[in-house]
Amino acid sequence: MMSKDIKTLLAQKLADNNARHANANQSTYLDVGNELKRLPLDKIKSNPFQPRTVFDETEIANLAESIKEMGLLQPITVRETGLGDYELIAGERRFKAHELLGKTHIDAIVSRASDSEIAILALAENASREDLCDYEIAQALRNIEKHFPNKSRLAEAVGLDRKEMYRYLAYHDLPTSFLDKVATKPKLLSRSAAYDIKQVLNQFKFSEQQTDEVLSRVWELLELGKLEQGRIAEFIQSESLKELKSQIYCxxxxxxxxxxxxxxxxxxxxxxxxxxxxxxxxxxxxxxEQQRIEIEQFIETLMTKNVSS
Structure with a gap:
């Protein structure tokens, strides 16, 4: 989970964005050049920068029930793709709730925004919710990284210091087979734990097979609740020592x-x-005595032949 300061910064970015889009007649995201429209759901595509990898079905169902009773209080935000359809910027839960209700249209603000702006807004909106985990934030940062000239500019845009940025990016230096497991239960591995794993693997230089084996064991223990995230590095170190001892032999x-x-x-x-x-x-x-003499004579004769030959 993000630190309080970072969450506050992103929340402020979202609030500033909302304020820019407000007007006297609509408590929505309207701004000069933006339009409030009622759009067909089948013309709206998912946000490619959506940081959330798992959506809580119960939460979507509760939101759908609220929309059914009270209507949509806040339109979603989209942008035109130039192909006759639209791309979500913010409001994927509201969009999914409309789908669940069997609705065909939804109120939307059509905004003009760049890829980097969309990515930051999507991250800010989701970061304002307590259940967005470190892995999902890391995925979002990786997705939007290409829209910034360097990691420092990206860190500045989202309110992260460089140290925290590298903790998030550490996920993507871990083996793909391990990340596939993390993606199924992303809350089990924090950014600090991911960074610790990266560091200890670099330190001990496991073979690919050894790495897969030790990380499979780590994940198994995490799933069972038998390994604290803060002790993962210690566990891997102990496994490496066992491996070294097994290699010491006469x-x-x-x-x-x-x-x-x-x-x-x-x-x-x-x-x-x-x-x-x-x-x-x-x-x-x-x-x-005779046998001893004959053996000695035989050996002397044999060796004499070898020397002379």
Missing amino acids: PPVAAPDIKPILSGGKPIGKFHHKGKKYVVEINAKDLD
Whole structure:
């Protein structure tokens, strides 16, 4: 959720916009060059800069009931697209409530506004409601970023300092597979938690598979209510330490190359490599003096042949 100061700034932008459009006869958004019209619903398209990703059906139903009883107290705001239809600037809930009521037309202020103005107004209108979450604001900021020369100008336009701006934009540096989960329940991950995740992932340099695994675990615990957002970075750090410990091991010692020496099917010694040596071991008790002499002579003769060849 946005800080109080930021919400206040955006609320003021919305109030200023409303005041500019007010006149003595209409408590609506009229201004020079703007028109109040009754438009067909099927000619109105959604706002491409709408920050809200999830609409509460109960809230829409309650609003529809209110409109049914009292009428539409505040027209929606749209702009012409140049293709014979209109694009919502503000009032998507009111628009959806009219659809729910089966209405065919709605009162609308047709305004002349640039993309950046529409984006800021849409964000300001939604930010005035307590349930707009950080992820939805981040999506809106990403959508309108291209309409500003740099992030500093964008931050200035919406009343954010640079630090807060980068916290919101941190969502979009997280893996797509994780963001797909966040989009289903956007209130589970705050901008601060998103920023912490980005920082700790950059610190530990997980592989793609390790990242997916640890973030899947993070999301599972968040959904179960078993992990506080403020402790996500700590959890990922602990998982990284487990991974490091699993990689610390003694290299396996190669099995020695051993060949038994048999006599009548009974082992009496062995041939084996020992470092750079080839060792012949025979139990002394299994040799008599003559056998010992013959073995020594055989080895001397064998090695003499190797040297001479």
